[in-house]
Amino acid sequence: MYRRFIKPLLFLMPAERAHRIAFGLLRALMALPFVAALVRRWASRGVPPLTTRALGLEFPNPILLAAGFDKNAEGFEALGALGFGGVEVGTVTAEGQPGNPLPRLFRLPADRALVNRMGFNNDGVERVAERLARPRRTLVGVNLGKTRKVDDEHAIEDYVKSALRVGPYADYVVVNVSSPNTPGLRGLQATERLRPLLLAVREALTQARPERPPALLVKIAPDLGEDAILAIGDMALEIGLDGIIATNTTTSREELRTDARSLEAIGAGGLSGAPLKAKSLTVLELLRARVHDRVVLIAAGGIETEDDVWDRIRAGATLVQVYTSFVYEGPGLPRKLAKGLADRLSAYCTTLEEAVGSGRSFDPRSVRSSRPPSAA
Ligand SMILES: Cc1cc2nc3c(=O)[nH]c(=O)nc-3n(C[C@H](O)[C@H](O)[C@H](O)COP(=O)(O)O)c2cc1C
Structure with missing residues (x-):
């Protein structure tokens, strides 16, 4: 129904307005308890x-x-009701900010992709923390970024301020150093700058919730070189980081169907969706080769189908994230992906834990032969 009736209407509107309307409607509907219960079922x-x-x-x-x-943590329960295993809110910055001028979000339907240069538009950590403080049933990760007007020298203080505020409420916290839309941000991915940043944020999270600090992850770009990716893997092992999210959007415009003139008219920003698939998978594979199962890997970037989910899990992801395919496929997507994953697990007689990192050339017979049929 979404693809036949709702999406064509939404796609008549500018992308950001369509997002605001669709997300607003979803929240309004889910505020009705009987609708929320029906949708959950x-x-x-x-x-x-x-x-x-x-x-x-x-x-x-x-x-x-x-x-x-859900940059401002306004609708994570409604999104959770659609069947997502968790929602990562943000990016949130220590101070609220308007982001870049409009238009800043563009569709590339021929590529099943989006380009955005939102620039961390958000209400700021204070407002977001208030929304997270209420009891909830959906698991929520909080993605933190640097306030635009804060210079690089004071970046650590800025992230620490946010971490202290959301630490008591977040299920996990992500340090985002990979958005292409905040000048200089991706420079923080260099390990000599990333290590002190992550250590300071972790200390803040421990201070915020000493009894059980939330897990700490870093989210990286798909455009890093192999050495830089491996260095982040090594650093994660060295400091005992809980996880890495691979990846954010890319600045590359290679191998797109959308014509060059349209791309030029759109301008700068991060590209997401199908064209990111191979790149994000490669980053994930590199990381897995380095960290094995000692750091939790979350895959993001071009995940659209049940097979994409399966590929990422076999490449080493314990969890996967979607964004662009949700825009193209609609509210049925989380259920469809979860169902597809369950089908593959049962077809290959394996558990999720066993499937993680079991390799791209996964041979179902090897799993079957290694365990008695009754254990399946
Ligand atoms: C419109 C838009 C806004 C985004 N905003 C953020 C953000 O604020 N913080 C962040 O870490 N990633 C952000 N992302 C990146 C996504 O979280 C994700 O890493 C990326 O889009 C790749 O996944 P996908 O191909 O499934 O979209 C954004 C992506 C899109 C399309």
């Missing part, structure tokens, strides 16, 4: 449990909504 119908233990948490399934959709 529909979203879980026919989907076997896919409980995923990671980051000290129990996710109902490993399909999460990536950062940027």
